[in-house]
Amino acid sequence: MKNKIINRRNFIKGGLGGAVVASQLKGKESQAAGAFDHYPDSMGVLVDVTRCVGCRSCEAACNQEQGLPEPEKPFNDYSVFDEVHPHGGHGREERRTTEYNYTIVNKYNVPGVDHPLFRKIQCNHCLEPACLTSCFVNAYSKTPEGAVVYDPTVCVGCRTCMIACPFYVPTFKYGSAFKPRIMKCVFCHETRLKEGRPPACVEICPQEALTFGKRTDLLEMAKSRIRSNPDKYVDHIYGEKEAGGTAWLYLSPVEFDKVGFDVHVPHEPVINFVRDFLSIVPMVLLIWPALFTGFHLLSNRKDAKSQHDEDNQEV
Amino acid sequence: MKLFTNNKQEVPIVDHCKPDGSKWSITEKLLLGLSFQDYKKQFFRNPFNWAFIIIFLIGTPILIERYLFGLGTVTHSSSDYPWGLFLGFGLFGMVPLSASGFMLGTTVELFGRKDFHPIERLALLNGLLGYFFAVLFLMVDLGMPWRLPYPMFVSLGPAAVLFLVAWHVATYLSVQVAEVLPSFFEWLGWLKGKRAIRSMVLGLTVSGIILSTLHQGALGALFTYAPGKLHPLWLSANFQWIHFFCSSIFGGLCMVIVVSTLIKKFMAWRCDDHFLETLDNLSLGLAKGATLAMITYIVIKFVAIAHDKEWAYLLTGWGQYYLLEITVAVVLPLILCVWAIRNDNATVVRFAALIVVLGIIWNRLNTALICYNWHLYQEIPHWKEVAITVLVYSSYIITYRFILYRLPIVYEWKGEK
Amino acid sequence: MSQGKNVQRTLCIIAVGSALFWSGLGYAMDASDAPEVITMDSLENHYDPVEFNHLEHTEMAACTDCHHHTLGIPPTNESCVKCHENSPEADVLSCGDCHLTDRFGIEALATLDDPQLYHRGTPGLKGAYHLNCVGCHQEVGGPIGCEDCHTMKDAGKKMFKAGKYAPVSKGEKGGH
Amino acid sequence: MKQVVNNQKGLISFILMVQITLAFGMMLFGFIFQAEWAKNFMVGVGMIKPMHTQVDYYTYIKGIEYLMCVYYFMTFPVFYMFLSKKKKK
Numbered sequence: 001m002k003n004k005i006i007n008r009r010n011f012i013k014g015g016l017g018g019a020v021v022a023s024q025l026k027g028k029e030s031q032a033a034g035a036f037d038h039y040p041d042s043m044g045v046l047v048d049v050t051r052c053v054g055c056r057s058c059e060a061a062c063n064q065e066q067g068l069p070e071p072e073k074p075f076n077d078y079s080v081f082d083e084v085h086p087h088g089g090h091g092r093e094e095r096r097t098t099e100y101n102y103t104i105v106n107k108y109n110v111p112g113v114d115h116p117l118f119r120k121i122q123c124n125h126c127l128e129p130a131c132l133t134s135c136f137v138n139a140y141s142k143t144p145e146g147a148v149v150y151d152p153t154v155c156v157g158c159r160t161c162m163i164a165c166p167f168y169v170p171t172f173k174y175g176s177a178f179k180p181r182i183m184k185c186v187f188c189h190e191t192r193l194k195e196g197r198p199p200a201c202v203e204i205c206p207q208e209a210l211t212f213g214k215r216t217d218l219l220e221m222a223k224s225r226i227r228s229n230p231d232k233y234v235d236h237i238y239g240e241k242e243a244g245g246t247a248w249l250y251l252s253p254v255e256f257d258k259v260g261f262d263v264h265v266p267h268e269p270v271i272n273f274v275r276d277f278l279s280i281v282p283m284v285l286l287i288w289p290a291l292f293t294g295f296h297l298l299s300n301r302k303d304a305k306s307q308h309d310e311d312n313q314e315v
Numbered sequence: 316m317k318l319f320t321n322n323k324q325e326v327p328i329v330d331h332c333k334p335d336g337s338k339w340s341i342t343e344k345l346l347l348g349l350s351f352q353d354y355k356k357q358f359f360r361n362p363f364n365w366a367f368i369i370i371f372l373i374g375t376p377i378l379i380e381r382y383l384f385g386l387g388t389v390t391h392s393s394s395d396y397p398w399g400l401f402l403g404f405g406l407f408g409m410v411p412l413s414a415s416g417f418m419l420g421t422t423v424e425l426f427g428r429k430d431f432h433p434i435e436r437l438a439l440l441n442g443l444l445g446y447f448f449a450v451l452f453l454m455v456d457l458g459m460p461w462r463l464p465y466p467m468f469v470s471l472g473p474a475a476v477l478f479l480v481a482w483h484v485a486t487y488l489s490v491q492v493a494e495v496l497p498s499f500f501e502w503l504g505w506l507k508g509k510r511a512i513r514s515m516v517l518g519l520t521v522s523g524i525i526l527s528t529l530h531q532g533a534l535g536a537l538f539t540y541a542p543g544k545l546h547p548l549w550l551s552a553n554f555q556w557i558h559f560f561c562s563s564i565f566g567g568l569c570m571v572i573v574v575s576t577l578i579k580k581f582m583a584w585r586c587d588d589h590f591l592e593t594l595d596n597l598s599l600g601l602a603k604g605a606t607l608a609m610i611t612y613i614v615i616k617f618v619a620i621a622h623d624k625e626w627a628y629l630l631t632g633w634g635q636y637y638l639l640e641i642t643v644a645v646v647l648p649l650i651l652c653v654w655a656i657r658n659d660n661a662t663v664v665r666f667a668a669l670i671v672v673l674g675i676i677w678n679r680l681n682t683a684l685i686c687y688n689w690h691l692y693q694e695i696p697h698w699k700e701v702a703i704t705v706l707v708y709s710s711y712i713i714t715y716r717f718i719l720y721r722l723p724i725v726y727e728w729k730g731e732k
Numbered sequence: 733m734s735q736g737k738n739v740q741r742t743l744c745i746i747a748v749g750s751a752l753f754w755s756g757l758g759y760a761m762d763a764s765d766a767p768e769v770i771t772m773d774s775l776e777n778h779y780d781p782v783e784f785n786h787l788e789h790t791e792m793a794a795c796t797d798c799h800h801h802t803l804g805i806p807p808t809n810e811s812c813v814k815c816h817e818n819s820p821e822a823d824v825l826s827c828g829d830c831h832l833t834d835r836f837g838i839e840a841l842a843t844l845d846d847p848q849l850y851h852r853g854t855p856g857l858k859g860a861y862h863l864n865c866v867g868c869h870q871e872v873g874g875p876i877g878c879e880d881c882h883t884m885k886d887a888g889k890k891m892f893k894a895g896k897y898a899p900v901s902k903g904e905k906g907g908h
Numbered sequence: 909m910k911q912v913v914n915n916q917k918g919l920i921s922f923i924l925m926v927q928i929t930l931a932f933g934m935m936l937f938g939f940i941f942q943a944e945w946a947k948n949f950m951v952g953v954g955m956i957k958p959m960h961t962q963v964d965y966y967t968y969i970k971g972i973e974y975l976m977c978v979y980y981f982m983t984f985p986v987f988y989m990f991l992s993k994k995k996k997k
Contacts, residue, residue, distance in 0.1 A: 039960045053866060055878050060892045074894040076878065098394060115870065133963040134540050136478035137462075137470040142961055154470040157458015159397035160477050164540035171394040172458060174387030180458040198836040206775075206878070207866065208859025212836040217844050221853045228811050244962075264543050264690075271963055273552040274476060277536035278970060280556065281479060281529055285977040288525040289984045292425060296517060299426045473974055474966035518985055 038127040042146030043193065044215035044247035045202055046222055047120055049259055050232060051209035054081065054105055054118035058201035058210070062103045062122075065188055065200035069100050081107035081116075094260065097121055099171045102185035103201055108259045117252075119259045120210070122201070123148060123169045123185035124239060125247035128269030131161035131170055139182075145194060146215065146247045147187035155181055166243045166265045187247070215247055222251055244269030329587075329723070331504050331730040344502065347720060367709050374706025377699045381455065389699040396687070396694040398456070400704050403683035405452025407534055408676040409445045409711075411559065414531060414567030416442020416491055417523040418604070424520040433590050434597045436498055436724045437578070438571045440715075443491040445570075448711040450484060455703060476536045483530035490522050501728040502721060528560060535559025538682060546686035548628050548637045551619035558619065561612045565605035566675035569648075572598045572605075572668035574715075578725055585719060587726035595661035602652045602664040605671065609649045616641060633689060640681060644674025766790060774833055774857055778888030782881050792872070798864055799825060815850075831860040924986050 060075035062068070073080055084093050095104050103122035110117055129148045132140040139155045142148050150170075157180050162170045173180040188199035197203075198212035211218060219240060226233045238256050239246035242265045250261070257263045266273070328348050331338055339348065346354045358364055381389045392399045419438035422428045454460040466472065466481045493512055500509035512519075535555040538545050542552060551558060575594055578586065586594075620626060628634045648667040655663035684694065719725060766786055773781035789798075801807045804821030824830070832840050835856025844852055855863060869876050889895040938946030959965040 036962050036965065037960055051863065053876070057878075057892075063893070064891045070899045071893055072899060074898050075892040076884075076894050096394065128961055128963050130540060133966060134475055134477065136466040136472045136475040136481055138472040138967070139470070142963070144960070154462075154465055155459065156462045156465050157460075158477060159392075159458070160475070160537065160540065162394065162397035163537070163544070166543050168395060172392075172397065173385075174390070174392060175385050176387075177381075177383055177385040180385065196838045196841075202836060206858055206862040208835070208855045208863065211853070213841055213844060217841075217852065224853060262543065266542055269962060270540055270542065271474075271966060273539045273542045274536060275966075276553050277476065277532065277539060277556045278474065278966065280532070282973040282977050284528050284532075285525060285974075286980055288528065289521055289981070292421075292521045292524055293517070293988060296425045296427075296521075471971070472967065473970040474963065 036128075038245070039142070039144045039146065040216060042144060042215055042247065043187075043212065044125070044146055044218050044249060045199070046211040046213070046218040047248060047250045048209050048211070048225070049117055049119055049250060049252040051207045052105065052118040052120060053207055053209075054078065054107055054116070055206060056080075056105055057204045057206060058103055058120060059101060059105060061200040061204035062185075063101065065191060066102060066186075068102065071100065081105075097123075097169060097171055097184070099173045099175070099183040102183065106260055110254050110258045113254060117254065117259050119250075119252075119261070120201070121169075121260075122248070123187070124167055124243070125185075125187055126243050126269070127246065128244040128271060130164040130166060130243065130270035133269075133271045133274070134160045134164035136160070143189060143193075145187075145189065145196075147189035147193050149186050149189050150182055150184060152181040157181075164270055166270060167262070215249070218249055222249055225251060241267040243267075244272075328721075329726055329729045341503075344721065367713060370705055370709045374702050374709075377702050378455070378706060380699070381703065386456070386458065389697060389703060391694055391697045391700065393694070395691055396684070398683055398687075399694070400684070400696045400700045401452045401456035403680050404676065404704055405456070405707065406449045407679035407683050409449045409452070410534055411531060411563035411566040411675050411679065412570040412672060413442045413445025413449070414527060414563035415439075415445075415571040416494065416567075417520075417527040418564060418567050419571070420494060420520045420523050422604075424516050425524075430593075431597060431600065433593050433725075434571060434575060434601070436495070437575060438567075439491065439494045440498075440718060440722075440724050441571055441574055442567070443488070443495050444711060444715050444718075446484060446488050446491060448707060448714075450488065451707055451710075452704075455707065476533050476540070479529060479533040480537070483526045483533060487523065487526035487530055490519050490526060493519055494523070498722045498724055498728075501723050501730075504730070506731065527563075531560040531563040532556030541687070544688055545682065546628075546633055546637075546689040547623060547625050548620065548633060549682045549686045551623060553622060554615060554619045558612070558616060561608055561615060562675060562678065564608040565612065565671055568601045568605040568608075569668035569671035569675075572601055572665055573672050575725075576665045576668075578719065582716075582719060582725070585725060589727065590725045598661050598664050598668075599656055599659065602668065603656055605668070606649055606652045606656070609645050609652070609671075613641065613645055613649070633686065636681075636686075640674070640678060644670065644677055648674065772861065775882065776885075778885055778891060779882035780885055793868065797868065798827075827860055828857050831855060831857040833857045835859065920986075922990065924983070925990055928983060 056075045056078070059071075063071065063075070080095065083095070095106055097104050103120060105118050105120050108117045108119065125142075125146055125148045127142075129140060129142055131150075132138075132142060132148065136158070137154045137156055139151045140148055140161065141151070157172070159170075159172055159182075161182060162168075162172060170182045170184045172182055187193050188197075192199055202210040202212040211221065213221070219237065222237045222240075226235055226237075232253055234252050234255060236252075236256065238250035238252065238261055239248055244267075250256070252259055252261070255263075328339055328344055333339060333348075349357070377389055386392055390399050390401075415438040419431055419435045422431050423435045454463070457463065462469075466478055467485065472478050493515070497509045497512050500506065500512070533556065535558055538550055539552045539555050542550065575598065579591065579594055583591065620629070629638065648670040651663055651667035651670070655661070655667065684696075688694075768785070768787040770784045770786050771781045772784055795803055796805050796807070801812060801816045801819050802822035802825050804819075806818075807813055807816050831854065833856065834840055835858075840856075843849060854860075865874075865881075866876055868874065875881060884892065884894065890897050893899055935946070937943070959968065
C-alpha cells in the first residue's frame with residue numbers, strides 16, 4: 001500500500017498532466033464504487049468458539065493490561081457464568097462489556113451440544129466503524145494497524161457512538177460527573193498493537209481460541225478450518241461481512257445466535273444507512289436559498305410591482 | 316392575575332408612557348407596573364406557582380446531584396440505552412413542537428400572508444423557547460456539557476449527523492433570537508435595533524427554513540445509525556429524516572394552537588382584542604395547514620413500509636402498537652380537524668391539536684426509547700430522571716409565561732414601533 | 733492422574749523445545765525410548781512449571797495421538813494423507829520444534845507472507861498443548877480445570893485477582 | 909442618506925462579485941492548463957489523497973461540501989442584493 005501512495009505522490013509531483021488525470025480518475029473510480037482497501041495489512045483476531053473453554057484468562061489479562069478497576073469477583077471464579085445480571089429490575093441478564101471491563105466471556109448451554117460453549121465479547125474493530133462515523137468530534141479513529149481507538153480529550157459525552165455501534169460495545173462512565181468517558185476495547189493499540197504485538201487477551205489465551213494475524217490471513221485460515229472440518233463448524237465467518245466487515249472474526253460450532261451473536265446485524269457498513277440523508281444536506285443548503293427567495297419574489301409580485309412603480313431603487 | 320383582571324385601571328403596560336404621561340422605567344416594566352409587594356402578592360396567589368415551587372424544591376437537589384455525582388445516580392441510561400428521557404422527551408419531543416417559528420415566519424414574511432401576523436410572534440417565541448430548552452435538556456444529558464463548543468471549534472467530525480444537529484441548533488437558535496428580538500426592542504424602546512432586524516427579515520426567514528428542514532431531518536436521521544436496534548416500523552433508513560420533518564410541521568402548528576388556547580384561557584388580560592378576535596379563525600387556518608402535513612405524513616409512513624417491505628411486521632404486536640400510534644396520534648386528529656374546519660369549530664380544532672402535540676411526543680418517545688432495542692428489553696426511566704425532566708419543563712413554562720407577560724407577543728405595542 | 737508420586741528423575745528432565753537432544757536420533761523410536769517426565773514451563777510468568785508424566789501417558793494414548801506424523805507412522809487423517817502418506821520419520825520430535833513459542837511474534841507472522849506455506853494455521857506451542865491435552869481430557873474425563881494442572885504463582889494470582897489479591901470490596905459497580 | 913448606503917452596498921457587493929469571479933477564474937485556468945500550482949493546491953487541501961475507509965472518505969467529502977455551502981451562504985445574499993439593484997436611469 002505504501003508503494004501505492006508513493007506512486008501516486010510521484011505522479012503528482014512529476015507534473016505529468018496525463019498522469020495526474022489518470023491517477024485522479026483511478027482514485028475516483030475505486031472510491032465511487034465503494035471499493036476501499038481498508039488498510040490491507042491491518043491486523044485482526046480470529047476467535048474460534050469451539051476452542052474456548054471459559055478460563056477467563058483473557059478477562060484477567062485485559063484488566064491488568066488496561067489498568068481497569070478491580071472486578072467484583074476474582075477472574076478464576078467461574079460462578080459469574082451462572083449469574084443473572086438484573087440492573088435494578090431492568091437490564092439484560094447476560095453479562096456484557098461495561099465501563100469496568102473491555103472484554104467478557106459468556107457461557108452458553110446449547111441443546112444438542114454435550115458441553116457448554118463460551119463466547120468472548122469485546123470491540124470488533126470494524127473496518128468501517130459506526131462509532132467513528134457517528135462521532136461529531138472525531139474522537140474515534142481507525143488506525144492502519146486495524147484498531148479503532150478513542151480520544152477522551154475531545155469527547156463531549158453525547159453517546160451517539162453507543163447508539164450507532166451495532167454490537168453494543170462502547171460503554172460510558174455514567175458514575176463520573178467530572179471525568180466521564182467512553183470505555184471500550186482498544187485492541188491494546190498503544191501498548192502492543194503499534195509494535196506489531198498481539199493484544200494481551202490473545203497472548204494469554206491457553207487454547208489459542210484467539211488467533212492474531214493479518215485480517216486477510218485470518219479469513220483464509222478460517223475458511224480452511226471450515227473446509228477441513230465441515231462437521232465441526234457452521235459455514236459462516238461472523239465478522240467477514242457483518243457491519244461491513246470487522247477486524248475480529250468468529251467461528252462457531254453452532255448457529256451464531258445460539259451463542260449470543262446478533263445475527264441481524266446488517267452486512268454493510270452502518271454509514272450506508274445514513275448516506276441518503278448526508279447527501280441531501282448540501283442540496284438543501286444550496287437549493288433552498290434561491291428556491292425560497294424565488295417563492296418570495298413570486299408571491300409578492302403585487303407588492304413588487306407597486307414598489308417598482310413608485311421607486312425602483314427600493315427593495 | 317386576579318389583580319389584573321379585577322382592576323381594569325391596572326391593566327399592564329402596553330406603552331412606554333404611564334397614563335399620566337411620564338415614562339415607565341425598566342424595573343416598572345419588569346414588575347408589570349406593580350409595586351414589589353403587589354407583585355409578590357399576585358405571585359403567591361397563583362396556585363400554579365405553588366406547584367412550580369414544589370417541583371423546584373424536589374427537582375433542584377436532584378439536578379445538583381446529577382452534576383456532582385454523574386448521570387448514573389439519576390438516570391437509568393445504560394450501555395444498552397445510552398439515551399433516556401432527557402433526549403427522548405427533551406430533545407426529540409420538544410424540537411418538532413418548535414417548528415412553529417419557521418412555519419409562520421415563512422407564511423407571513425416570505426409568502427406575505429399578513430393575516431397570520433397576530434400569531435406570528437407567538438409562533439416565533441414558541442420556536443425559540445422550544446429550541447432553547449431542548450438545548451438545556453441536552454446540557455443535562457451530555458456527559459461533558461462544558462465541551463459543547465467542541466464540535467464547532469475544537470474537533471470537527473463533519474460526516475456525523477450530530478455534527479449537523481449541533482451546527483443547525485446553534486445557528487438556528489441565533490436566527491430565532493434575532494427573529495424574536497423586534498418585540499423585545501419595541502418593549503425596550505430601541506427602535507434602531509428593531510429596524511436593523513427588520514431589514515434582514517427575508518434572510519432570517521430563509522435561513523430559518525433551511526436550518527429547520529435540516530435540523531428536524533437530522534434528528535430523524537440520527538436513528539438511521541441504529542438499523543438493527545430500532546424497530547423497523549419506526550425506522551426508515553431512506554425516509555426517516557423526512558418523516559421527522561413532515562411530522563414537525565403539523566407538530567409545530569398544533570403546538571401554537573395549544574399554546575394560544577392556554578393563553579386565551581389563562582392570560583386573556585394580556586391579549587389585545589385583535590388577537591382574541593382573530594384567534595379562532597387563525598387556529599382554523601393553522602389546522603388547515605396541519606391537516607395537509609398530516610395526510611402527507613400518513614401516506615409517506617406507509618410508503619416507507621412498502622419501500623422496506625415490512626408489511627409482515629404489521630401482523631405482530633409491535634405492528635398493532637404502530638397502527639395504534641398512527642391511528643390515535645395522526646388519523647384521529649386529522650378526522651377531527653377536517654370536520655372542525657368544515658364546520659368552523661375552533662374548539663374541536665383545539666382538542667385535535669392537543670392530541671397531535673401529545674401524539675408527536677409519543678412518536679418521539681417510541682422512536683427513542685420504547686421501540687429502541689425492541690429485541691432486548693424495555694427500559695423504565697429512573698424517577699429522578701422524570702423529576703429533572705419535569706423541572707426543566709417547568710422552567711420552560713415559567714420562562715414562556717414570563718416573556719408573554721411582558722413582551723408584545725400576543726398584543727400590539729401601543730407606543731412608537 | 734497422580735503425577736509426581738512415582739516419578740523417578742533418573743532420566744534427564746527436558747524442557748520442551750530443546751531440539752538439540754532429539755536431533756541426533758536416527759533410529760525409529762518406541763515408547764520406551766521416550767523421557768519419563770517432561771517439565772513444561774512456558775507459562776512460567778503466571779504458573780509454576782508442570783511436570784508432565786510422559787511415561788504414564790504413553791500407556792493411555794497412542795504415540796500418534798500427540799506426535800502426528802513425526803514418528804514415521806503413516807497418518808490416518810484424510811487431509812494429512814494427501815501429502816504425508818509416505819512421509820518418513822521426522823528429524824524433530826518435540827512439540828516445540830514445529831509449534832512456536834512466540835506464535836504471534838512479528839517473525840512468526842511474517843512467515844505467513846510466504847505463499848508457498850501450506851500449514852498456515854499451525855497453533856503455537858501453548859495452543860498445541862492445550863488443544864491436544866484438554867481435548868483429550870474432555871473425552872476421557874481427565875482433569876480440565878486450569879488449576880488442576882497449573883499451580884498459580886504470585887504473579888498469576890495478581891493478574892487473576894485471586895488468593896490474597898481477591899477483591900475485598902464489592903467494587904464500585906453502579907446500577908449500570 | 910439611504911441612497912448613499914445603498915450605493916455603498918452596491919459597491920461592496922460588486923467588489924465581492926469580482927473577487928469571487930476572479931477566484932473561480934483562476935481555479936478554472938489552473939485546472940484547464942494543468943498548472944503545477946493547481947496540483948499543489950489540490951494536494952494541499954486534500955482534494956487528492958489516498959483513502960482507505962469509506963468513513964474517512966465521508967468525513968473528507970462532507971468537510972469540503974459544507975465549506976462550499978458556507979461559502980455559498982455568504983455569497984448568496986450579496987448576489988441577491990447585487991441582483992436587486994438597478995442602475996438609476
